[in-house]
């Protein structure tokens with residue numbers, strides 16, 4: 823089975839239900855960074871996202 827990289831924004835924010843799921847880790851990180859910046863005004867590095875927020879499912 824292929825692994826997917828997932829960001830569940832609920833783990834970061836109480837109000838946001840945004841979920842990113844991609845089999846491509848780079849894409850997942852890119853989308854997550856964009857979402858965090860545009861919606862939450864938070865700039866996270868790829869490393870921070872990967873270690874703190876992205877799950878492999």
Ligand SMILES: [Zn+2]
Nearest residue numbers: 831838840861
């Ligand atoms: Zn969000």
